[in-house]
Amino acid sequence: MSSSPAILQCLGITVIIQSVLGTDSPMRETKWWLLGGPKFTPRHSFATCVFKCPDDPTDSCIWLTGGFSDLHRAFSVETMENENSDVWWSKDGASWSQVTEIYGDFLQGIGNVDAKIGGYVAPWFSRYGHSLNALDGDGDGIADVMILAGGFSPVASNDVWITTDGITWYFEGYAPWTERAYHGATIFQDKLWILGGSPMSNDVWVGKLETDASRRVGVRLDWEQKLHPNEAPWTPRAGFCVVTHLRLQTKSLFEDNLAQTKTESIFILGGLALSEEEDHPITGGTRTRNDVWSSTDGISWDIVLPSSGNTMPWGPRAFHGCVASFGLEDNSGDHGYSTSPLIVITGGGYMGRHGNKEVRALEAYTDTWVSRDVGRGAWVRINHEEGSKNDANLYSTNEWTETNIKGRKVYRGKWGHTLVAHVDDSLHNQNGTSNYADKIPSLLVIGGKVESGPAVNDVFMAKNGFNLSWTR
16 A cells, blocks of 8 residues: 655644543653753754764764755755755754854765855755664764665655764765655664655664775665565554663672673654554544554564553654653662663644544644653653643643744644753763763753744753653
8 A cells, every 4th residue: 555745745734732631640740941042943854863062072962954944045046945954963952053064975966966065055955854863883882973864855765874973974875775754763773773654664674884994984884674564563654753762770699790681672652654454444544643562673563552541641643752761770789770661752743534533734732741661551641731722721831832823922732843862961070070960861842843833943951850861
């Protein structure tokens, strides 16, 4: 069954809030702070990751590439476009700097060959719905490269670009996987995994970084297909979240005899998916989902059933933000322990056909959900809201839903943003060491599109609001 990406390119979306109250899980609230400082231009469907800073490789920065924004003039022609081919970075999520001297492979027929070399335009075509991941190639625990892959540019693409510093971008080549956008991408088992995407698919590919002296960048990606289309039990989908959860657990029988176990899992969360076999042939159809799938090898997948009820307590959604924390090892006791897994979901929206209801424009959410035991389907909502959008009196404790429409502060859902967990390496004591609290990451909701308004460039931060545990 094929699907046109048109449903994912319909960007004039009217957003309607759907409240997801009434679960049995207790609600907790956290504070999101709107960060001041210079920002990137407003956009959604961009890609972010955490990678070393351009001015100090010992610090980690948040990097942002591409995305969909208001019409703007292209770099050297008398045309207007919505897609972006720029690169931004930030140490704290508040103040953002644009890379204004970009170098790399400005090649005919492959990228922006007419752009000024050493200017603010990247060599890769303007795009949105792509992925950006930082990958450690030598196993020393420090990411060596950022990899940009796929996206609408403006049609679905399968080109791959590599950079070692965020400034010079090298064309890796066209991947063997078919052109796609809004796919899932994650680092798992020290490799880059690409899953699904639009046009609707559910194949799984893995790219391994290898040293290659013949390449200008010094490395290459070797691709292997792990699952062919329709081999995975989860339905073909796009706009879903995929996260890798790493759990470390230390046990010590004696002080000088420590044993550490490491467990990695991939989780797929929701997305806009094709019909399932059990769907009614007439009333069933492509729609957003709230299913969760897990795998410890990327090949065998198990559906995660909710701890209570028939479906996850959070509503079916796509284009949402998500992030996974790691386990924090503790060697203070004779047995040691690790914290439970923690995954956070923000926003996104519902669309599609289910029963007699058909929603053609995205209905956005204003919620935040946290799971400390995602493998058992246990989720807790950590925001509260009252009122309704229809009565124009909706209130939410999620400050990242705040926006101004016609001079009035209102609360609206958001989609096409990213959710990033980041530790500010500049936070340290006078002796250069960091305390425990400094190693707990902040959560950042970055950009996106809100209801009844344009794309935004605001950044909201929750500092230690989730009691996150993190090892780096």
